[in-house]
Amino acid sequence: MGIxxxxxxxxxxxxxxxxxxxxxxxxxxxxxxxxxxxSGKLRRGTLRYAEAVELADVLDYDIVWVKRKR
Incomplete structure (x- = not known):
């Protein structure tokens, strides 16, 4: 699935x-x-990280970074 x-x-x-x-x-x-x-930002893949954080906020989500296990 794409972004x-x-x-x-x-x-x-x-x-x-x-x-x-x-x-x-x-x-x-x-x-x-x-x-x-x-829609254009999503289609072109030009959504900035700060915008993604704001978008997640209005959707009541948190963006969480998890260290990969190797």
Whole structure:
């Protein structure tokens, strides 16, 4: 599964629509209110890490780094 599909699956699991997600991002972090803008970032793979953290926050997720066992 690619990053785009993974993030979209988190949006679906949260029970929110893309429009609702974009509205929350606008309200909480002053993102653009444009669904095509978010979709484009996911499609192009240009979502910055800080944006991913904010997106996870509005979806009520935490991004956790776990050291791999070797």
């Amino acid at each position: 785009r599909e993974e993030i979209k699956s988190y949006i679906v699991r949260s029970g929110m629509t893309m429009t609702e997600v974009v509205d929350r991002l606008y309200d909480d972090y002053e993102w653009s209110r444009s669904v095509p803008n978010l």
